[in-house]
Amino acid sequence: MKNLLVQKYGGTSVGSTDKIKNVAEKIVSEKRNGKHLIVVVSAMGDTTDRLVDLAHEINANPSPREMDVLLSTGEQISISLLAMAIELLGEKVISLTGPQVGMHTSSVHKRARITGVDDKRVINELKENKIVIVAGFQGLDENRDITTLGRGGSDTSAVAIAAGLDADKCEIYTDVDGVYTADPRIVADAQKLNKVSYTEVLEMASLGAGVLHPRSVELAQKYNIPLVVRSSFNHENEGTIITTDESMETAVVKGIALDQDIGKISIMEVPDRPGIAYKLFSMLAAGNIHIDMIVQNTNRAAVNDISFTVADDELQDALDISQKFAFDVGAQKVEFDKGVSKLSIIGTGIVANPEISSRFFETLYNLGVNIHTISTSEIKISVLLDKHLAKKAMIAVHNAFELNQ
Ligand code: ADP
Ligand code: ASP
Ligand code: MG
Numbered sequence: 001m002k003n004l005l006v007q008k009y010g011g012t013s014v015g016s017t018d019k020i021k022n023v024a025e026k027i028v029s030e031k032r033n034g035k036h037l038i039v040v041v042s043a044m045g046d047t048t049d050r051l052v053d054l055a056h057e058i059n060a061n062p063s064p065r066e067m068d069v070l071l072s073t074g075e076q077i078s079i080s081l082l083a084m085a086i087e088l089l090g091e092k093v094i095s096l097t098g099p100q101v102g103m104h105t106s107s108v109h110k111r112a113r114i115t116g117v118d119d120k121r122v123i124n125e126l127k128e129n130k131i132v133i134v135a136g137f138q139g140l141d142e143n144r145d146i147t148t149l150g151r152g153g154s155d156t157s158a159v160a161i162a163a164g165l166d167a168d169k170c171e172i173y174t175d176v177d178g179v180y181t182a183d184p185r186i187v188a189d190a191q192k193l194n195k196v197s198y199t200e201v202l203e204m205a206s207l208g209a210g211v212l213h214p215r216s217v218e219l220a221q222k223y224n225i226p227l228v229v230r231s232s233f234n235h236e237n238e239g240t241i242i243t244t245d246e247s248m249e250t251a252v253v254k255g256i257a258l259d260q261d262i263g264k265i266s267i268m269e270v271p272d273r274p275g276i277a278y279k280l281f282s283m284l285a286a287g288n289i290h291i292d293m294i295v296q297n298t299n300r301a302a303v304n305d306i307s308f309t310v311a312d313d314e315l316q317d318a319l320d321i322s323q324k325f326a327f328d329v330g331a332q333k334v335e336f337d338k339g340v341s342k343l344s345i346i347g348t349g350i351v352a353n354p355e356i357s358s359r360f361f362e363t364l365y366n367l368g369v370n371i372h373t374i375s376t377s378e379i380k381i382s383v384l385l386d387k388h389l390a391k392k393a394m395i396a397v398h399n400a401f402e403l404n405q
Contacts, residue, residue: 001036001126002113003101004167008040008136008158012175013232014078015045021066023173023232026352027131031091036061036126038165040136040158041076041082048137048151053183064109068138068148072098075135077155081184092130096121098138098146103157105139105147108288112139112147113215114156115134117164134161155216163223172212173232178240179204179211181403182256187395189404192237193254197245198227200254200346203380208259217242245348253356253401254347258394260387262292263315264340264372272298279339280306280325289318293342293375293384303332309384312338340372341390344382345397356361356401363400369393 007027014020031037042048051070055062081096102118125132136154139147149156155172162170180190198221207212220227220242230239240373242354270276277296284291292309310318315336322334325328350356360381364371372384385393398404 001123001165001179003034004036004038004126004165005030005169005171006038006040006158006162006165006167007173008154008170009082009232010154010172010174011042011045011047013173014041014082017081018351019232020044020078020081021085024082024089025119026232026235027082028086028089028091031097031131033058038126038132038134038161038167039082040134040154040161041078042136042154042268044078044081047074047077048220065145068112068146071148072135072138072146075137079133079135086131086133092128093133093134094125094130095133096125097135098157099140099144101132101134101161102217103139103160105141105149107141107143107145107147109145109147111288112141114139114149114160114219117160119161119164122161122165125189131349149215150213152210152213153215155213156219159216159223159225163219163224167225169228170220171228171230172216173230174211174232175231176211176284177231177234177237179209179242179255179298181254182367182394182398183209183211183258186258186391187256187398187404190398191403193240194238195241195243196254197348198242199245199379200348201227201242203344203346203377204255204257207257207346207380208261209255209257209381222261252347253345253403255345256398256401256403257344257346258390259342259344260390261312262309262340262342262384263312264307264309264337264384265315265318265320266305266335266337267326267331267333268305268335269303270306270326271329271331272302272304276329278306278325279329280322283321283325284318287317287321289292289314289321293373293382295373307353309342309373339386339387341387342382342384343390343393343397344380345401346380348379351378351381357381360397361401363397367393367396 083095105112
């Protein structure tokens, strides 16, 4: 659709009724500039966290389906309030939930994936000259059950809609001025990046930079939708533009990411024979557990130790499965560690540059950091380290690569 703008406002941006009124004014002025507007919103402030706490006051282990019914209510509050604020400013507007816009997803509750967006309803509303406000983070599966897309998933709702309707761009409004070289709340002198590639941001987001939901960057790249990340409070700053790679050959560190919410599982003395890894990881896959770093040590003749990491919130499920696996194959025991974090440096081509890895490891050595695990890809080097040293290490590595300049 021509002249279509998709905007997304995060939780802080709609964190109070005053903030909602400000956002409404901004949307209306954009509309009066002649744009068709679809606006995706998150739940107000820390609503989603409060809903999670509420659930756990009732049941320590609620079913994922009921969690989704609960969590999706947060966004329903903010879309209706925003629509009311826009009504008052005299523009035609309608709020729609995920199911109402036809946001189809897989059935994996709490981390469903969007399978398609049925755009008929939205197009009809836009044709009636309405501003369309859409609840982020939620959809509907084949059984007409409400699903959610994983924490931070409203970004992905916005990009999916932008891609479905072939929007010119998707603007993500948040509480920082753009994508920085590191989380500005941890590294005070982190610098805002004016332009960065999908590939680099995808890596940063996947490695713990919470500014964008990783899947949103993946979709934006796939459908070639330019993404703009900018502040909903500071209108002067133009934010960060995320588009295709331009400088593939430059081997420089673009950013540092830290994921503090990591769980590590080690299965000790697993019998050394073909099919063992297959059995373990297929059991974990069947439980929808996302595995990250994997290490296998062959330390004694007939047995191995296998370690892997998972997101903190999947640790318990992963442990249950690992224990069953250990029992089935006769491994000695299962251990876990919640006190680890993953620190990564990201930049196109960096792994091919030995000077970069050497400087990274030297900086960690100077801090007395003991590295548990290392993993690399074309554009990143990640290490697992003790959580209590992680922020200090992030700041030191940021300095070592002169990202503060
Ligand atoms: P929203 O509610 O708008 O979606 P989020 O809290 O999900 O906002 O994302 C914004 C936050 O992401 C920032 O407040 C910042 O602390 C964090 N963040 C982490 N890494 C980065 C980074 N590299 N650049 C910018 N922000 C980052
Ligand atoms: N409200 C959801 C969350 O807090 C989705 C989002 O903000 O993107 O995770
Ligand atoms: Mg977010």
